[in-house]
Amino acid sequence: MNPAKKKQTIRRIVIAALVLLALVAAVVLIARTMRRQTVNVFNVSEVSETYWGDSTELSGMVSEGSVDNIPLAEGMVESINVQVGDEVKKGDVLLKYDTSSYQLTLSSDQAQIAMLQSQIAQAQQDISAYRRMTPSEAVTPPPAPTPKPTPATVDVVDTTTPPSEQIEGVKYYNCTVDTVVRADVLKALASSGDRAAYRLYEGRDLLGLWFVSGEDLARYGEEWAPEDWTLGEGLTLNGDGTITIDSAAPHYGTFESRLPGADEDDDYDPWPIDPGSGYTAAEIAQMIRDAQASIQTYQRQLQQAQLKYQRDQLTGKSGEVKASDDGVVTFIADPHAITAGQTLITVKGSANAIVTVYVDELSRETLRPGDEVSVMSYETGSSFIAKVDSVGTEPSQEYSYDPSSSMYPVTCVAEEGDLELNVGEYCSVTPMQEQEMSDHIYLPMYFVREDDQGSYVLAAGENGRLERRAVSTGKIIWGSSIEILRGVTIDDQIAFPYGRSARPGNRTQHAELDQLYGY
Numbered sequence: 001m002n003p004a005k006k007k008q009t010i011r012r013i014v015i016a017a018l019v020l021l022a023l024v025a026a027v028v029l030i031a032r033t034m035r036r037q038t039v040n041v042f043n044v045s046e047v048s049e050t051y052w053g054d055s056t057e058l059s060g061m062v063s064e065g066s067v068d069n070i071p072l073a074e075g076m077v078e079s080i081n082v083q084v085g086d087e088v089k090k091g092d093v094l095l096k097y098d099t100s101s102y103q104l105t106l107s108s109d110q111a112q113i114a115m116l117q118s119q120i121a122q123a124q125q126d127i128s129a130y131r132r133m134t135p136s137e138a139v140t141p142p143p144a145p146t147p148k149p150t151p152a153t154v155d156v157v158d159t160t161t162p163p164s165e166q167i168e169g170v171k172y173y174n175c176t177v178d179t180v181v182r183a184d185v186l187k188a189l190a191s192s193g194d195r196a197a198y199r200l201y202e203g204r205d206l207l208g209l210w211f212v213s214g215e216d217l218a219r220y221g222e223e224w225a226p227e228d229w230t231l232g233e234g235l236t237l238n239g240d241g242t243i244t245i246d247s248a249a250p251h252y253g254t255f256e257s258r259l260p261g262a263d264e265d266d267d268y269d270p271w272p273i274d275p276g277s278g279y280t281a282a283e284i285a286q287m288i289r290d291a292q293a294s295i296q297t298y299q300r301q302l303q304q305a306q307l308k309y310q311r312d313q314l315t316g317k318s319g320e321v322k323a324s325d326d327g328v329v330t331f332i333a334d335p336h337a338i339t340a341g342q343t344l345i346t347v348k349g350s351a352n353a354i355v356t357v358y359v360d361e362l363s364r365e366t367l368r369p370g371d372e373v374s375v376m377s378y379e380t381g382s383s384f385i386a387k388v389d390s391v392g393t394e395p396s397q398e399y400s401y402d403p404s405s406s407m408y409p410v411t412c413v414a415e416e417g418d419l420e421l422n423v424g425e426y427c428s429v430t431p432m433q434e435q436e437m438s439d440h441i442y443l444p445m446y447f448v449r450e451d452d453q454g455s456y457v458l459a460a461g462e463n464g465r466l467e468r469r470a471v472s473t474g475k476i477i478w479g480s481s482i483e484i485l486r487g488v489t490i491d492d493q494i495a496f497p498y499g500r501s502a503r504p505g506n507r508t509q510h511a512e513l514d515q516l517y518g519y
Contacts, residue, residue, distance in 0.1 A: 039501040040511035041460045041493035047513070048490070049442040049481040058429040059303035060357035060375070060412070061311070064325040065349065068423035070094065072344040073312065075102030077335040078319065082345070084332055088323040094345055099319040102312075109309035116302040123295045130288050131480065135281035135446060135498060170195045170211070177202055177232025181212075186226040186252055190217035198253075200231055207235070207243065212253035226252065281446040281496065282516060288480040300378055304426045310358065311424070324423045325349040353414040353421045355386055357429050358396060358407040367391050372432040373412050379425050385432075386412040440474070441488060442481040448473065449497050460493040460508040468504050469494075 075097040082094050175198045189196060193214040200207045210231060217224075227250050234249025243257050279287070315321055327349035335344060355375055359367070367373075371388045388410060395406030412429060414421075448455055448471065459469040471487030488494065495502055496516060 037501045037503070038507045038509045039458075039466055039495050039499075039503075040515055041466070041495045041508045042511055042513065042516055044441060044443070044488060044492045044494055045490050047444060047447065047494070047516070049444070049477070058357045058359055058363060058410075059307055060355040060427045060429045061307050062353055062421045062423050062425040062427065063356040063411070064090075064352075064354035065419070065421040065423045065425070067421070068324055068327065068347040068349065069343045070321060070345040070347070070424070071341050072333075072335055072338055073097060073102065073315070074105040074108060074340045075099075075319075077344075080332065080335075080345070082329045082332070084329050086329045088327060088329060088347060090323055090325050092323045093320045094323055094329075094347070095321050097315065097319040097321070099317075102315065102319060105312050106309070109305060109312055112305045113302065113309060116298050116305060120295055120298045120302065123291045123298065127288055127291045127295075127480065130284050130291065131445065133279060133284050135279065135284060170197050172197045172199060174199050174201065175231055176200070177207070177230075177235065179231045181229045181231065181252075183226045183228050186212075186217060186229065187224075189214035190220065190224070193218060198231055200235075202232075202237070206258045207237070208255055208257040210251075210253045210255055217252060226250075281498065285444055285446065285480070292480070300428075303428070304378060307426055323347055347423075349423075352416075353384075353386075353419050354389070355412045355414070355427055355429060357410045357412065359410055360407060364391060364408045364410070366431060367410055374430045374432055375412065375414070376428045377421065377425055378427060379422075384414055384416055384419060386414045386429075389413045441484040441490060442477060443484055443488070443494075445476070445480055445482050447494055447497065448482055448484075457488060458495040458497045458502055458504065459488065460495070464508055466495055466502070466504050466506045466508050 078096045078098045080095045082088060082092075088094065171194065173196065177200060179198070179200075181198065189212060191214070195214060196212045198210040198212070200210060217226075220226075229250055229252055234246035234251065235255075236244040236246070238244055243255075245251070245255060325347070327347040329345065330348045331343065331346035333342070333344050338344065367388050369388050369390060373386050373388060374383060375386050376383045390409075390411050392409040394408070396409050443457070447457055449457070454470055455473050456468050456470050458466050461467040469487055469492075472485040474483030474485050476482050493508065493510065495508065
């Protein structure tokens with residue numbers, strides 16, 4: 001080989017080797033830099049949810065007890081048939097209401113039940129909406145758009161809009177399908193928060209309006225880079241008087257059709273990228289927990305309202321209120337001097353408390369005489385153990401607030417004899433065999449991510465580094481937590497899987513829950 005060429009070849013090899021070494025060094029440096037970052041990890045035992053299984057929680061009412069405080073109902077009192085000091089037997093008539101006016105009480109009960117059912121449904125919808133929210137930590141800036149040829153710009157002409165079509169605070173423009181709203185105009189709207197409406201014409205025909213909200217555009221963030229927007233792009237005028245909108249075309253507002261054949265389906269509200277909810281994962285989780293707590297409260301109130309309606313139904317048929325147990329009348333109030341809900345008559349008895357539950361056909365099959373149940377008073381929060389004394393074989397239609405189902409009476413006798421319970425007190429009743437807690441782990445759903453390889457969490461490895469841990473998942477409870485069947489144990493530590501430091505290989509450090517939820 002020619003000595004000159006040989007030297008040139010050697011020189012090239014040396015240069016290539018140096019470049020390769022430099023690249024390797026850069027990669028190592030970057031890797032070390034990333035590994036110097038630390039990420040907080042939290043005990044699974046602290047972030048996991050407690051799930052008591054699909055237990056049968058029934059609603060009951062104290063039918064016999066040491067004290068029977070009979071409240072004044074909304075109906076008109078026709079007569080009071082006892083006096084203070086009278087001894088009464090179970091079933092004796094204590095007072096009587098005018099049955100026609102007592103219907104007001106039943107109507108009030110039904111309205112209360114309907115309102116609580118509506119509140120439960122709304123809270124469940126709220127939880128579904130919260131679940132669909134994207135945490136602000138998970139939102140990445142959209143990629144810069146691919147440069148396009150500069151379109152022929154059509155001037156946007158300011159116009160005076162008929163007063164009947166004006167919306168206060170919105171600036172209107174007359175446009176054609178070829179009108180281009182430039183990217184800097186969209187950025188300016190996002191910055192100012194102003195609103196604009198682009199009236200879209202084809203010839204003399206008004207096709208519709210694009211409504212653009214600067215406040216909505218601002219949700220994209222400061223790094224957002226919009227494209228020039230041709231207003232007619234993606235719109236197709238159909239022969240039946242409707243407009244089809246191609247969701248793949250860039251849009252930055254809500255379109256409302258003005259064609260004679262248009263209907264509500266022509267309205268279009270696009271978001272070309274996910275701008276995020278504006279809430280952190282911790283805030284979303286707290287909103288879900290608050291909604292769940294509200295549902296539990298509404299459900300307890302609903303159970304109480306249903307039981308009250310059942311009892312009032314029975315009273316409303318004859319207007320008679322009867323003694324629920326043997327006892328002595330110790331108090332009678334003037335019905336004209338008190339308001340509905342306050343105690344009208346008190347009868348003091350001495351029998352052990354008996355809780356009567358009205359159950360459907362399916363729940364009746366799960367209870368047997370002698371079974372122990374856990375009873376909790378909704379009014380005082382106190383709990384006690386009772387035993388099932390009898391399970392009704394015939395349905396009690398008087399206590400069915402739902403005409404389509406039959407309800408069966410189940411009586412449960414308290415084992416303790418000195419309980420201070422009021423007759424009519426509302427209780428929850430749960431079979432004792434269902435009190436065992438599930439040993440499965442239920443993690444908040446935002447800790448579990450999914451990609452092409454399946455579901456995973458970011459967990460602390462034995463070497464103190466963060467690692468991707470594949471998990472098998474089961475059912476979702478309460479709309480916010482997911483069952484972990486395999487892959488994570490209660491002794492593990494996991495990281496919030498968003499943010500720059502949440503990368504496999506980074507060092508982990510234990511953190512307390514206040515660093516996750518900010519409380």
